[in-house]
Amino acid sequence: xxxxxxxxIVKTYNKGEVKAVNDVSFEVNKGELFGLIGADGAGKxxxxxxxxxxxxxxxxxxxxxGFDVVKDYxxxxxxxxxxxxxxxxxxxLSVEENLNFFATVFNTTIAENYDLVRDIYVQLxxxxxxxxGKLSGGMKQKLxxxxxxxxxxxxxxxxxxxxxxxxxxxxxxxxxxxxxxxxSITILVSTPYMDEATLCERIALIQxxxxxxxxxxxxxxxxxxxxxxxxxxxxxxxxxxxxxxxNQIKSCFSFGDFHHIxxxxxxxxxxxxxxxxxxxxNFQDIEMKHITPSIEDCFINLMN
Amino acid sequence: xxxxxxxxxxxxxxxxxxxxxxxxxxxxxxxxxxxGFLGANGAGxxxxxxxxxxxxxxxSGNANIAGFDIYKQTESLKKNIGYMSQKFSLYEDLxxxxxxxxxxxxxGLSNKKLKGKSNELIETLGLQSEAxxxxxxxxxxxxxKLAFSVAVIxxxxxxxxxxxxxxxxxxTRRQFWDLIYQAxxxxxxxxxxxxxxxxxxxxxxxxxxxxxVIKALDTPAMLKQQYSAxxxxxxxxxxxxxxxxxxx
Numbered sequence: 113x114x115x116x117x118x119x120x121i122v123k124t125y126n127k128g129e130v131k132a133v134n135d136v137s138f139e140v141n142k143g144e145l146f147g148l149i150g151a152d153g154a155g156k157x158x159x160x161x162x163x164x165x166x167x168x169x170x171x172x173x174x175x176x177x178g179f180d181v182v183k184d185y186x187x188x189x190x191x192x193x194x195x196x197x198x199x200x201x202x203x204x205l206s207v208e209e210n211l212n213f214f215a216t217v218f219n220t221t222i223a224e225n226y227d228l229v230r231d232i233y234v235q236l237x238x239x240x241x242x243x244x245g246k247l248s249g250g251m252k253q254k255l256x257x258x259x260x261x262x263x264x265x266x267x268x269x270x271x272x273x274x275x276x277x278x279x280x281x282x283x284x285x286x287x288x289x290x291x292x293x294x295x296s297i298t299i300l301v302s303t304p305y306m307d308e309a310t311l312c313e314r315i316a317l318i319q320x321x322x323x324x325x326x327x328x329x330x331x332x333x334x335x336x337x338x339x340x341x342x343x344x345x346x347x348x349x350x351x352x353x354x355x356x357x358x359n360q361i362k363s364c365f366s367f368g369d370f371h372h373i374x375x376x377x378x379x380x381x382x383x384x385x386x387x388x389x390x391x392x393x394n395f396q397d398i399e400m401k402h403i404t405p406s407i408e409d410c411f412i413n414l415m416n
Numbered sequence: 417x418x419x420x421x422x423x424x425x426x427x428x429x430x431x432x433x434x435x436x437x438x439x440x441x442x443x444x445x446x447x448x449x450x451x452g453f454l455g456a457n458g459a460g461x462x463x464x465x466x467x468x469x470x471x472x473x474x475x476s477g478n479a480n481i482a483g484f485d486i487y488k489q490t491e492s493l494k495k496n497i498g499y500m501s502q503k504f505s506l507y508e509d510l511x512x513x514x515x516x517x518x519x520x521x522x523x524g525l526s527n528k529k530l531k532g533k534s535n536e537l538i539e540t541l542g543l544q545s546e547a548x549x550x551x552x553x554x555x556x557x558x559x560x561k562l563a564f565s566v567a568v569i570x571x572x573x574x575x576x577x578x579x580x581x582x583x584x585x586x587x588t589r590r591q592f593w594d595l596i597y598q599a600x601x602x603x604x605x606x607x608x609x610x611x612x613x614x615x616x617x618x619x620x621x622x623x624x625x626x627x628x629v630i631k632a633l634d635t636p637a638m639l640k641q642q643y644s645a646x647x648x649x650x651x652x653x654x655x656x657x658x659x660x661x662x663x664x
Contacts, residue, residue: 151585278456368614
């Protein structure tokens with residue numbers, strides 16, 4: 113059973129000059145937590161706006177809950193919840209007024225669907241009389257999620273809900289999403305944070321309007337074509353330069369306190385040779401270990 | 417990195433009514449150092465940064481930035497620092513070259529010097545064919561690299577970077593850090609905030625702000641040791657989890 117289907121969707125801007133979405137096709141299953149992972153400008157927001165019937169594609173077709181995004185836009189609007197990347201609630205209405213407004217627009221009441229938002233809304237209740245514009249970033253995000261949920265949507269579209277939010281609030285937000293999944297709501301979420309990809313059931317890696325891979329996070333990691341090593345030594349800046357200029361090294365990117373490398377020919381000989389050459393270049397505390405790639409390693413590999 | 421101190425604060429405090437946004441913050445940053453200024457949303461980072469840039473007057477405490485007093489010499493201070501943020505960096509409706517000339521002019525470069533600098537900058541960034549295009553038409557990654565280069569066009573003593581890599585793709589993010597390293601090697605002090613914890617590892621030292629105070633300040637290696645953590649992500653989580661304030 114699929115809730116969201118895209119077939120060869122194309123969207124251009126500036127009379128075709130900018131190709132925002134380039135022949136994108138994928139499906140999201142009922143009750144699935146599906147992630148669109150990519151940087152700013154990858155086409156994530158255009159895809160969301162097409163699926164929520166706010167933007168017409170140049171070509172291709174898309175369906176949500178079996179309804180066509182062009183012909184049946186009214187039916188889709190009744191059934192889906194959308195949390196845009198930009199805060200879009202009424203700044204001059206209070207927390208409670210905003211929630212009440214969105215419930216009324218969808219012909220329902222807060223009471224009717226309170227069980228769905230309860231866990232999130234209790235955190236906002238102490239501030240229910242505060243104007244939305246005066247809330248902190250984390251609180252705005254929670255209110256926006258409540259407003260997107262209050263009509264019990266079948267599909268929830270969350271466009272970069274955690275951008276600019278600190279690590280602690282990001283962890284809390286993903287916990288909330290797991291809770292919603294229990295309620296069998298289909299969730300399509302986008303994020304520029306690669307580490308959040310592993311929290312989704314399936315992900316699409318997207319760059320410059322094109323999908324590079326659609327898989328479970330585990331399978332994307334399994335498909336990494338090379339053996340990956342993490343290297344560190346006393347002078348990380350010089351080490352990065354040396355590794356980049358070493359013709360035995362296929363790829364080299366810094367990853368926090370290690371550099372991640374792959375070899376042109378991965379074998380014991382080339383590995384020993386590298387360690388030896390680093391020792392000859394006066395590096396100290398050299399450490400090299402075989403590691404499992406992260407989604408970010410895979411993303412970088414697919415980009416090249 | 418040298419032992420010359422370019423940022424020195426002493427019990428720097430900012431109050432908004434009863435609310436103490438930044439509470440007696442004391443620290444030093446060295447010339448050529450890459451200093452990571454981390455903290456949860458609402459910890460008081462932005463308020464502190466505004467004071468350090470001479471844009472907001474402290475309620476109490478002292479600070480000396482690039483040799484200038486934070487109360488009396490804010491105009492000289494502003495000429496000797498650079499600033500770049502994710503939200504505002506360049507004018508979208510000006511071309512690449514116009515942006516360079518505009519910011520160079522603001523930072524007080526002479527026309528002659530500016531001309532040389534513009535050409536040099538466009539060449540290093542490989543933007544020759546884009547020089548006369550509107551900044552709005554550039555991919556985000558290029559914009560951010562250009563914005564950084566513009567922020568250091570006057571070779572300031574310190575450059576303040578407020579989440580410079582937010583939303584940028586992973587390859588461009590690393591290229592951006594190459595620019596940071598190069599600037600630091602030239603002796604420019606980098607004062608940077610980020611939500612990417614791998615980037616925290618690239619800093620010489622990190623400060624962690626929680627509820628308006630600096631709760632920890634050390635090298636990434638020492639912080640990890642101190643909090644028995646495997647990554648900066650864990651250190652951050654451990655420190656920020658106890659935060660009482662949840663505002664921006």
